[in-house]
Amino acid sequence: MKNDDASTSTCTSHGLLSVIGRRCEMEDAVKVELGFMAKGGEKFDFYGVYDGHGGSRVAEECKERLHKLLVEEIVEEGSGSGIDWGRTMERCFEKMDEEVNKGRMAEEMVGSTAVVAVVGNGKVVVANCGDSRAVLSRGGVAMPLSFDH
Template structure:
């Protein structure tokens, strides 16, 4: 008697799986080459995702005469904005990777806010996890919550208080859905760009950098479980950090702070 294992896959099926895997790798490499070619083609416009020249108040005359400024003028086209001031272009690239659904989102709201005679642009990067709903909600609403808080401020904007309140309102809005977004969340790294300053706020492990002379200068600090202060904060709230394919909150979440993720909310206070 010959025993036949019905669960054993046929050789033909294994070959088809291998062929599909090879095709997937080839498509992935083609996509990366295409993105690289687009980046090189547009490198005169953007450095990575966003490039901005910021005029520092009181130093315009000195900066415009500098050799570095003249070199930048030759390398990059500029658009006229904000009463004749020169500000750089912006762009973004998103890669889905191995996931079936794009969980990330990008916001670019040019002129999202006017305060007195000053105008501001808003840029946000939202790295979703567990699905795309929270990242998309942040893309649509976070800049509006920030703008609302600024409008409530007096003549002098207290940006730290504005950002904290805006992020909290966004988190509360998302978590109203309760169990529907129990495992869904998103990081939020935003930059408000004005004529005289750039304000950066961060929640999670996405990162903002400033390119200066080809060197990336960090503008934000990642909220990671391996950080001693973040580890202590999570444990003080009753949570645990488990080293499971990297340090993760309860072995699942690789960042200690996020918008949403209702089922770990008590450990993100």
């Protein structure tokens, strides 16, 4: 399922910038996994941005685990013709939440928002939790790909 060869990436260019602002500690985390999986002959890249609240620990945990949980969910879904992205993303986010809540961070007032994009050949799947947002620039106009919840 995983493909370590970045040359199989679907994206030709990407970049990121994170600004700490007035905070004492950077609470954000970013994960880019080019060619993080392939299914049915289609290759996918993973992009995740996590905005920690009350510290960076949950955001860092999401950075290390969320894309792996996504692959696990897709494998569990089986080798059917397509991926039910909505259901798969929802289960993935729920599992991440369960992992954080059963760990040592459960008693603390910490958390993270998340916005992730999975980019395949000709498709972009976006999921978010909280107020982290994704937009697509079309002719210089920001088109929302996610909504706060």
